[in-house]
Amino acid sequence: MQSSDGSESAGQAEVSTEASTQTAAGQPVQELSPEVIAMEGNLQPVYETLEPLLGAEQAESITRILSQALVWGRDSLLTWNMLLQLGLLMGAMIPAIMFGPRLKQFIINQVTQRVPYGILKRAARALATIATPIALFITISIFIAALGAMGQSTGVMEAGRSLLSAWILVRLVTLIIQSPFWSKVAFYTIWPIMALDAFGVLDNVLFQLEQMSVTLSPGDAEQGIPAAKITLLDVFRAAIIFGLFFWLANVLSNFITSRIEKVDELNPSLKAMFSKILDLVLPIVALLLALQFVGFNLASLAIFGGAVGLGIGLGLQRLISNFAAGITLLADKSIKPGDVIEVEDTFGWITAMNTRYVAVRTRDGTEHLVPNDTFMNEGVINWSHQDKVVRIHAPFGITYGHRDVRQVQKAVEDLAVTVDRVLEKPRPRCNLVEFGDSSVNFDLRFWINDPRNGITNVRSDVMMAIWDWLHEQEIEIPFPQRDLHIRSSSISLPAEMPATGVRLGTPEEPGS
Numbered sequence: 001m002q003s004s005d006g007s008e009s010a011g012q013a014e015v016s017t018e019a020s021t022q023t024a025a026g027q028p029v030q031e032l033s034p035e036v037i038a039m040e041g042n043l044q045p046v047y048e049t050l051e052p053l054l055g056a057e058q059a060e061s062i063t064r065i066l067s068q069a070l071v072w073g074r075d076s077l078l079t080w081n082m083l084l085q086l087g088l089l090m091g092a093m094i095p096a097i098m099f100g101p102r103l104k105q106f107i108i109n110q111v112t113q114r115v116p117y118g119i120l121k122r123a124a125r126a127l128a129t130i131a132t133p134i135a136l137f138i139t140i141s142i143f144i145a146a147l148g149a150m151g152q153s154t155g156v157m158e159a160g161r162s163l164l165s166a167w168i169l170v171r172l173v174t175l176i177i178q179s180p181f182w183s184k185v186a187f188y189t190i191w192p193i194m195a196l197d198a199f200g201v202l203d204n205v206l207f208q209l210e211q212m213s214v215t216l217s218p219g220d221a222e223q224g225i226p227a228a229k230i231t232l233l234d235v236f237r238a239a240i241i242f243g244l245f246f247w248l249a250n251v252l253s254n255f256i257t258s259r260i261e262k263v264d265e266l267n268p269s270l271k272a273m274f275s276k277i278l279d280l281v282l283p284i285v286a287l288l289l290a291l292q293f294v295g296f297n298l299a300s301l302a303i304f305g306g307a308v309g310l311g312i313g314l315g316l317q318r319l320i321s322n323f324a325a326g327i328t329l330l331a332d333k334s335i336k337p338g339d340v341i342e343v344e345d346t347f348g349w350i351t352a353m354n355t356r357y358v359a360v361r362t363r364d365g366t367e368h369l370v371p372n373d374t375f376m377n378e379g380v381i382n383w384s385h386q387d388k389v390v391r392i393h394a395p396f397g398i399t400y401g402h403r404d405v406r407q408v409q410k411a412v413e414d415l416a417v418t419v420d421r422v423l424e425k426p427r428p429r430c431n432l433v434e435f436g437d438s439s440v441n442f443d444l445r446f447w448i449n450d451p452r453n454g455i456t457n458v459r460s461d462v463m464m465a466i467w468d469w470l471h472e473q474e475i476e477i478p479f480p481q482r483d484l485h486i487r488s489s490s491i492s493l494p495a496e497m498p499a500t501g502v503r504l505g506t507p508e509e510p511g512s
Helices: 006-021 034-042 044-054 056-076 080-091 093-112 119-129 131-149 155-177 180-198 202-211 232-261 268-293 298-315 317-332 372-377 405-417 456-472
Strands: 213-217 228-231 340-343 346-353 357-362 367-371 390-398 429-435 440-448
Touching (some): 044 056, 080 093, 080 131, 093 119, 093 131, 119 131, 119 155, 131 155, 155 180, 180 232, 202 228, 202 232, 268 317, 268 346, 317 346, 317 357, 357 372, 367 372, 390 405, 405 440, 440 456
Antiparallel strands (some): 340 346, 346 357, 357 367
């Protein structure tokens, strides 16, 4: 392409044709169509502009690519069929807008009202929400079928329908699952797959992913055992299928758990244990099913899985310990949801028992997450293990000057019953427990059946009632007193203390 006259252009075209069909070794590479050759002649000014900048070879290559692109665009885009498909895609929006609201009303009246509450109800509402895009999808499908019956090409409309179906599917998943995480997972998996399929490159991408593989275990040719390989495509397929199965496992687990909660014959411990077992088993089943669906041989992971399992076991031994402790606590029924417990410095009632921890809600309204193995290692006080009726102590003392201790004993027993939450049966009991240094000590013991509402507060109410009654009866509540006797000292003390008027003696003379 060094001259612009017609003869040289034609000669150059012949040279280009010959060069494009042979390599340096004489092997055929590419056969150019007459249209591309003619387009190269029309792009002679482009070649002349690029040749001084890039060289003859690069300029010719770019000119040829540009020629092929223009020829493809002219033959593929600027056609009556292409314009017809684009027009039908735009025109399909008119009936979709017209019939979309009617389809929405039909779904609400005929479907949403008849399905039970739960995931089916959410699915019906989601369909009603995207009724207009669904109507557009139906309209495009009808147009594609009509064009196909007429023998016309429908590639562009099928690509548009694929992209629309991807959007509908992602939107359905978002509305049904109602989880931001799974919505993003659906968007970043479904939409790229549909887009690649719409542009006709999905098969090529899948082929390339199939070629990228890692050998997990070598095969044995003598015994006819093939090598175990895992491809990048297998990884993607397993991840997508596992995500789907994991979501289904959660739905199934919630469904079964809700049914178990309604069984009155099962105690809370068994209900919590069944729920915990489902939360563990169903995800594992989902993973195994996903691997089986992609055709993965689980036996090939025997050695590899053993090594990985040993490492995971050593690294997660505390987690495994908590899980085993949780199962043990539920099996032996030492604690259960609703029990009032005291562990370490935490006092409250159990609201949930999970795989790793027990949720304990205190009287302050805070939620303490106590690891399961703490109950096994440190122990726990269960105020409502077998019976919610618990006994509380309220100690007090009176002066030695009051002689009628039986009257005090009977009076405080009758007094305790008048306090809210204190049970009449078993009846409160006041015991004389000690003749102390400064007082006669009693221990009032009374019973309540609602430890969840607090222990300290009801003890305070009882002791306040005792305080008021003792003051009404003018019974003294003594406090410790000490007398100091100084036998000898090297310090000279004044003969008379102004504050007390007590006369003290000298170290040699005892004070009077």
